[in-house]
Amino acid sequence: MKRKRLYSVKKFFMIASVALVFPFAILSVYFALHTIRVSEEMAASANRNALYLYQQELSTNLEQLEQSMAQSWAQDWKYQKLRFELDDIDAHESTRIILEAYKVTQSVYPCVGAMAIYSPANGLCRCIYDNSYSHDLREDIKKYVEETDFSRDSVEWYVRRIDDKWFMVRVLGLSNAYSVCFVDIDLGPKITVSEPMPSYLVYFDGNMEALNETEVFKNVDLDTKDSYYIRKIAGENFMIVHMPLGYGNITMAYIARYSGFGHMTISQIFAVTLTFLMLLLVPLVYYIVIRIFFRPLSEFIYSIHKSRDENMHPKLSYTGELVELNEFSDTFNDMMEEIEKLKIDSYEQEMAKQKAEFQYLQQQLKPHFYLNFLKTLYGIIQLRHTDKAQQMILGVSEYIRYTFRNNSVLVPLSEEIHQVENYVYIQQASIATRVILNVEIPDEAMNAYVPVMSIQTFVENSFKYAVCADRNLEIGISASIIQAESEVYLEIGIQDNGNGFPEDILDKYTGGRNQESVDGTSTGIHNIKQRLEIIYQSRAGITCMNNYQGALCELIIPLQTKQAPEDAQEVSDECIDRG
Structure with a gap:
């Protein structure tokens, strides 16, 4: 039957929340951005209108200056006669009258920084200047007029820098006589209306280099594609609108410090703020739902998994205010109490079963060992080796006493090793192969307690499967x-120099398969595994493998140094000295 697909409540809640909230969030963000955009466009439109007025004012001044100069050259003989060589008094008087007219023009148009009348034919160059100009600047302006060949210069307005000032220059006249007008960029139209944010009227030449306010806007790049845009200048945001002046390849830009909310109306600010507050409520609501519902639910699920995986019976602790979760917690705790009672009963039954298993396991003796011993003893008696026969009988009696001890009893490792040595002594008498037992165990490990027959069983397997007629049997025990x-x-290791475990037996060991299905060759190891499980549960283990020397078995058990209580009757007789 196909298993039904399940969905997490948390995942379902997230999907439902996204399906409901996402469209609302998109519309809210769009509305907020649209409101901000409208506010920007309104501010840009106001700035553009202001810039247009300043542009018209300067364009009108330039146009009128140009017409005035042209009219003077067309109608006033004093201008034209300067083309010819005059006597000094006549030339001086003509230029004086012209300069007086220039002063009137300068008073009418404050943007005029200087005007000059230049007559190469008479060697005259006379100028008027703005009162704020320094002597050096005045000399440089006059020098520029005298050194420039106006017959080859542009007949339109053009931009020229003299010292640290930028001028729009217009030249009118005929050959050998010229009028030159210098319109000072710094004296042009200025922003006079007080604004909530500082604003600047900046002029840029054809290379987009600022001609005024250069300290602030010398690195500003104008974007000629957009009607308005916002730039960060000197760490602050500025809105820039610009348009060409129409004269001298100059672009005028209105640059105002910009604050999005500062340019919005109260109703717009309220709408945008409310929109973002509503969006912030979404994660807040989600956090609250997680805290009061999903987090306790996750703790419940964790406790249930822990109860299942670690065989524990935890109690759920819920202090929230949700009725459903409170009822679930109480019901679960009641169920755990009932399970704990049932488990106590089951544990008592398991203990009785384990006691029966102990009794069964210690009855699994090795009949062939005793048969071989009797045959060997018979042969020794026939040879009339009475002392050796007595030692053999005492050794076997000690072995039998040790074997019949309670299998749940823990004994010092030194006692288990002593019994192994006793067993090797008995077996050596019954086989022709020489047996070499190497024990490498530090003194601190000798005091550790191990299960009875835990090493003995592996040594018995070495005698059973590792004995070869062509070499000595070597058994090594380390800890x-x-x-x-x-x-x-x-950690205890038992190594022999035999042929190792058969592949099918080793595969069953390493594959973790049920050892009851293995033949009698592994009954002893299977019994040890059962005993370790009963005594230590999952804290102990056995590893069997083959290496270049032969078979290797490793036994790992928790270290215990206290005397374990014994249920079997201890034997007081000691094995005789074999030396």
């Missing part, structure tokens, strides 16, 4: 204390 995470373990 070390290791630290793993927060617990200390005792």
Whole structure:
């Protein structure tokens, strides 16, 4: 049957929230941006209108200046006769009258910084200047007029820099006599209306270089494509609108400090603020839902998983105000209490079962061992080796006593090693192959407690499967204390020089398959695994492998140094000295 697809409540809530809130958020953001855009366009339109007025004012002044100069050259003989060489008094008088007219023109048009009448034929160059000009600037203006060949210069207004000032220059006249008008950019139209934000009227030449206010706007790049735009200048935002002057390839720009909210009406500010506050409420509501519903629910699920994975019975603790979660918590806690009671009963039954398993496991003796011992003992007696027969009988009796001890009892590792040595002594008498037992265990490990017969079983397997007629049997036993995470373990290794485990048996060990399905060759190891599980649960383990020497078994158990209580009757007889 196909399993029904399940969905997380949290995921479903998120999808539903996005489906409902996302369109609203898009519309709200669009509305807010549209409102800000309208406010920008209104501010740009006002700035553009102001710029147009200033542009018209300056264009009118330039046009009227040009017409006045042209009319003077067309109608006044005093201008034209300067083309010819005159006597000094006549030339001086003519230029004086012209300069007087220039002063009137300068008073009418404040943007005029200087005007000059130049007559190369008479060697005259006389100028009038704005009163604020320094002596050096006046000399440089006059020098510029005298050194410039106006017969080849432009007949239109053009831009020229003299010293640190920019001028719009217009030249009118005939050969050998010229009138030159210098319109000072700094004396042009200025912003006189007080504004809530500082504003600037800036002139740019054909290379888009600022001609005034150069300290602030010398690196400003004009975007000729957009009707208005906002730039960050000196760390502040400015709105820029511009248009060509129509004279001298000059562009006029109205640059005003811009603050989006500062240019909005109260109703616009209120609408935008309300929109963003509503958007901020969305994550706030989501956070509240997570805190009062999903977080307790996640804790419930974690506790349930922990109960399942770690075989624990946690209690749910809920202090919130949701009725449904409170009822769920109470019901779950009641269920855990009932399960705990049932588990106590089950545990008592399991203990009885384990006791029966202990009794069964310690009855699984090795009949062939005793049969071989009796045959060996018979042979020794036939040879009348009475002392050796007595030692063999005492050794086997000790082995039997040790075997019949309670399998749940822990004994010092030194005692288990002593029993292994006793077993090797008994077995050596019954086989022709020489047995070499190497024990490398530090003193601190000898005091650790291990299960009875935990090493003995692996040594028995070495005698059963590693004995070869063409070489000695070598058995090595080592032990070390290791630290793993927060617990200390005792690691014991048993190595022989036999042919190793058969591949099918080793595959069943390493594959974790049920050892009850393995034949009698692995019954002893299977019994040890069961005993370790009963004594240590999942904290102990056995690893079997083959290496270049032969079979290797590693036993890892928690380190225990206290005396374990024993249920079986201890034997007081000691094994005789084999030396």
